Amino acid sequence: MxxxxxxxxxxxxxxxxxxxxxxxxxxxxxxxxxxxxxxxxxxGETDRAWEEWNPTEESVRPVRGRHRVAxxxxxxxxxxxxxxxxxxxxxxxxxxxxxxxxxxxxxxxxxxxxxxxxxxxxxxxxxxxxxxxxxxxxxxxxxAPLTSAGITTAEAEQGATDAGEALRARILQQAEQQQSAADAEAKAAEEKAAAEKAAAEAKQKQDVAEAKAEAAKKKAEEEAKAKAEAERLAKLAAAYAIPTSSYTITSTFGVAGSMWSSGYHTGLDFAAPTGTPIKAVHTGTIKSAGWSGSYGYRTVLELEDGTELWFCHQSSIDVSAGQKVTTGDTIGRVGATGNVTGPHLHLEVHTPGGTGIDPMTWLRDKGLTV
Incomplete structure (x- = not known):
């Protein structure tokens, strides 16, 4: 030991x-x-008593860490x-x-x-x-001065030596940057508003121009349509003719009265002297010609579209059934036969289905002035 x-x-x-x-x-x-x-x-001690030392696990404390002076x-x-x-x-x-x-x-x-x-x-x-x-x-x-704490390298290169002044400079710089950003934002907002206003004005002008152009186009279309209609009526007028001359309109379609068996006038009366020539209004075929009771002597002219024209109260008939006639041909003469009060031409217009319509409206649709 x-x-x-x-x-x-x-x-x-x-x-x-x-x-x-x-x-x-x-x-x-x-x-x-x-x-x-x-x-x-x-x-006063020159010597001490000593005793035998036997190290054990309890008496020896482990050394931890590295003992050094940093x-x-x-x-x-x-x-x-x-x-x-x-x-x-x-x-x-x-x-x-x-x-x-x-x-x-x-x-x-x-x-x-x-x-x-x-x-x-x-x-x-x-x-x-x-x-x-x-x-x-x-x-x-x-x-090294203590006041240089907090100074960046860039500020030191610019000659800054005081931390307070450097902080103040940074605050001022930040304020300037914020102000610049606010100014830029305000400018951008103004430019945007101006652009929107200009766009709105341009759109308004464009709308006005388009409206004017549309109105002009519509007017031109209407004028063209009217011109075309006039040309059409002119051509029809050349193809159609008034049934007699030297006439006076004495009774129109739809007039009520006891003189007519239907209770109203079914045609258009052209009062004219007896013997005045009666002309074919348009090219067609004579469907019938002869006596027809209260209508007196009547001639029925059928047009190509199936429309029938009745010429009544004639004094004489110059055509026969099945005969082809053209516009302006004489088909008879004005008279006073049948149920009449005086010499006149009673003209009726019937659709292909047999319905009687107003002769004056039909004649005007053909470009004729009655």
Whole structure:
């Protein structure tokens, strides 16, 4: 079983010379103040009892982590370390006189102890604190002004050295940017409104122009239609003829009266002297010609579309059934035969279905003026 004897202790840090000087400086009895302040451990003991050491799992505490002194990048931490080393050295030498009312006390170390103290540069993690790099870092840190904190590289290149002024400049720049954005937005809104207004005005003008063009087109169409109708009537007028001449309209279609068996007048009366020629209104075929009771002598002319024209109360008939006639041919003469009150031509118009219609309207539709 292993055993370890304690190593011999170093000479006491508090020799007789030191205690004498300390008593003189503090005004206390020799050894009394030193003992009161620093305790009695190590002052009178020259040897200690030792016993055999047997390490066990309970008595040995595992070492955790890596014990090293990290190199600090700021001068303040390094300065604190140097100060701590100085304080330790001073306390080890006999303490510090902290009372300002007392005169400074010179501290000296015994030669035997001073020779055994290691050099500060050789201490692990401490020597680097006294290197030239540490001094350079401290100088650079001291040279850098605190007011430069928060200044960007671009601002530093522009000559900015004060953080407050740099912040103020950034705020003003941001305000200008916001104002510029607001102005741009307002300008865009104005341009949009102007464009919409111009588009509305253009559309209104286009609508007016289209309305005028539509009206002009409609007018032109109406004029063309009227012209075409006039040309059509002119051609019809050339193809149709008034049935007699020197006439007077004495009775029209639909007039009510007891003189007509139907209770109303079924034709159009052209009063004219007896013997006045009666002409074919349009080209067609004589369907019948002869006596027809109350109609007297009657001639029926059938047109190509099936329309029938009845010429009544004639004094004489100049055509016969089945004969082809053309517009203007004489087919008979005005008379007063049948149920009449005087000489006249009674003209009736019947559709292909046999319905009687107004002769005056039919003649006008053919372009004739009655």
């Amino acid at each position: 292993a055993s370890n004897k304690p190593a011999p202790e170093a000479p006491s840090r508090f020799g007789s010379d030191f205690t004498t000087e300390y008593a003189a400086a503090t005004g206390t009895e020799s050894g009394t103040g030193l003992t009161a302040e620093f305790g009695t451990e190590g002052l 190199k600090q990048r700021n001068g303040l931490a390094r300065s604190s370390t140097v100060l701590g080393v100085g304080v330790i050295a001073a306390v080890g030498a006999g303490g510090m006189a902290t009372a300002q009312s007392k005169p400074p006390v010179s501290i000296s170390l015994p030669d035997s102890l001073a020779e055994k103290l290691p050099d500060a540069n050789s201490l692990p993690g401490v020597g680097a604190l006294f290197s030239e790099e540490s001094a350079t870092d401290q100088a650079q840190t001291a040279a």
